[in-house]
Amino acid sequence: xxxxxxxxxxxxxxxxxxxxxxxxxxxxxxxxxxxxxxxxxxxxxxxxxxxxxxxxxxxxxxxxxxxxxxxxxxxxxxxxxxxxxxxxxxxxxxxxxxxxxxxxxxxxxxxxxxxxxxxxxxxxxxxxxxxxxxxxxxxxxxxxxxxxxxxxxxxxxxxxxxxxxxxxxxxxxxxxxxxxxxxxxxxxxxxxxxxxxxxxxxxxxxxxxxxxxxxxxxxxx
Amino acid sequence: xxxxxxxxxxxxxxxxxxxxxxxxxxxxxxxxxxxxxxxxxxxxxxxxxxxxxxxxxxxxxxxxxxxxxxxxxxxxxxxxxxxxxxxxxxxxxxxxxxxxxxxxxxxxxxxxxxxxxxxxxxxxxxxxxxxxxxxxxxxxxxxxxxxxxxxxxxxxxxxxxxxxxxxxxxxxxxxxxxxxxxxxxxxxxxxxxxxxxxxxxxxxxxxxxxxxxxxxxxxxxxxxxxxxxxxxxxxxxxxxxxxxxxxxxxxxxxxxxxxxxxxxxxxxx
Numbered sequence: 001x002x003x004x005x006x007x008x009x010x011x012x013x014x015x016x017x018x019x020x021x022x023x024x025x026x027x028x029x030x031x032x033x034x035x036x037x038x039x040x041x042x043x044x045x046x047x048x049x050x051x052x053x054x055x056x057x058x059x060x061x062x063x064x065x066x067x068x069x070x071x072x073x074x075x076x077x078x079x080x081x082x083x084x085x086x087x088x089x090x091x092x093x094x095x096x097x098x099x100x101x102x103x104x105x106x107x108x109x110x111x112x113x114x115x116x117x118x119x120x121x122x123x124x125x126x127x128x129x130x131x132x133x134x135x136x137x138x139x140x141x142x143x144x145x146x147x148x149x150x151x152x153x154x155x156x157x158x159x160x161x162x163x164x165x166x167x168x169x170x171x172x173x174x175x176x177x178x179x180x181x182x183x184x185x186x187x188x189x190x191x192x193x194x195x196x197x198x199x200x201x202x203x204x205x206x207x208x209x210x211x212x213x214x215x216x217x218x219x220x221x
Numbered sequence: 222x223x224x225x226x227x228x229x230x231x232x233x234x235x236x237x238x239x240x241x242x243x244x245x246x247x248x249x250x251x252x253x254x255x256x257x258x259x260x261x262x263x264x265x266x267x268x269x270x271x272x273x274x275x276x277x278x279x280x281x282x283x284x285x286x287x288x289x290x291x292x293x294x295x296x297x298x299x300x301x302x303x304x305x306x307x308x309x310x311x312x313x314x315x316x317x318x319x320x321x322x323x324x325x326x327x328x329x330x331x332x333x334x335x336x337x338x339x340x341x342x343x344x345x346x347x348x349x350x351x352x353x354x355x356x357x358x359x360x361x362x363x364x365x366x367x368x369x370x371x372x373x374x375x376x377x378x379x380x381x382x383x384x385x386x387x388x389x390x391x392x393x394x395x396x397x398x399x400x401x402x403x404x405x406x407x408x409x410x411x412x413x414x415x416x417x418x419x420x421x422x423x424x425x426x427x428x429x430x431x432x433x434x435x436x437x438x439x440x441x442x443x444x445x446x447x448x449x450x451x452x453x454x455x456x457x458x459x460x461x462x463x464x465x466x467x468x469x470x471x472x473x474x475x476x477x478x479x480x481x482x483x484x485x486x487x488x489x490x
Contacts, residue, residue: 045411099450
C-alpha cells in the first residue's frame, strides 16, 4: 500500500511539473486575456462589490499583459484585435474608477499612438477630464492627440481651451496650446510636446512615442 | 445593566484569547506590506493602488471576523445550547444578547484601531518614499477616516448577522444565511445603481425595477467601494455625507438589534 502511494505521489508530481512547464510555454493560454476581453462596466461594478478599486487595478494589469503580448508575442494579424481589447480595458477602468490616473497615462502614452486608437484615447481622456475637474493635464493631452493624430482642430481647440482654464496649468502648456490654436500647424510643437511626454512616461513605454518623433522629424526634412 | 457589562467583559476575554482573532489582528498589520509589494507593478497612481489593496484586504479580514468569530460564537451558544451557562437568574435573554453584541463590537473596534495604525503607517511610508506624481492627493489622516467609516458599516453588518443568528437554528444555517446576506449587501447597490442608468431602464420593466429597489432597502449600504475609491484618490468626503453615513448605519444596526432582541426573547432554546 505504502509503495503504491509513493508511486502515485511520483506520478502526480511529474504530471504537475510537466503541465506547469507546458503552460508557461503556451502562448495560447497567455493570450486568453486578449481573446476574452473585459466584462461590461455595469457587470464589473456588480462583481466588484466593495472592491471597485481593486477591479480597476486588475484592469490596468490586464492592459500591461495585453501590451506585452502585442510587442513580444502576438502575430501581426492579431495585433489590431489586441489593441481594441486594450482600449476596452482602459474604457472599463475609466467607467468604474474615473479618477485613476494610470488609465489616462496609458491612454495617452500607448493607445493614442496605436493604429485607430487616437479616437478611443480622446474619448477616455474626455471622461477623465470631466471626472478630474481640477486637472489641466487630461484635456491638454486630449487636445494634443486630437490635433496631432486626428488633425481635428475643432476638437483640439475645445480641449485646449478647457485645459487652459484649469488651475496650475504651466506656461509650457499654455504656450504650446496657444501655438497650436493660432497656427494650427507645426511639427516643431508636436515634437516638443512629445519630448515632454517622454519625461512623464517610464522608459519601457518610450518606443511608440520615439517612433512618432522620428516620423515627425522625417516629415519636416 | 451589571449583568450586561459582565457578559460583555466575558465575551471580550473569550474573543481576544482566540487564536483566530489574534491572527486577524496580525494579518491587518501585515496588510501594508502586501500593498507595498503589489503597488510595485503599477506606474503612476502607486498611492492609490496601495490604499485599494489595504482597504480591500482589511475589509475582507473584518468581514471574516464577523463570519468566523461572531457567527461561530453565536452558533455554539445557540446551536449547542451553551448560552444556558449565562441564561439563569438574574441574567435575562436581553442582557445576554446585548452583552454578546457589545463584546463582539468592542473586539471589532480593536481590529479597527489596528487598521487605523496600519493605514496611517502605510500612508506615512507612501508620503515619505514617493513623489507627488505617484500619490495624487493622499494625506495623513486618511487611514483614520477609512477605518472609522468602515467600522460604522461593519456595525451594521454585525447587527444584521446577529439578527440572522438568533433566528437560524444551527451553525450551518447561520453561516449560509449570513454569507448570502453579506453577498447581497455587496452586490445590490451596484445593481440598483445600474438600474437607474437610462440605457438599462429602457430594457427593465418598471415592476422589476421597483422590486429590486425595495429589496435594496432591506440590506444596509455595505458597499464601501465609493468611500475607499474617494479616499484612495485623496478626495475629501464632505461632512454631510459622513453624518448621513453614520446616521444610516447606526439606525440600521439599532433596527436589526431590536429585531434580534424580539426574536431571541420569543424563540425556543
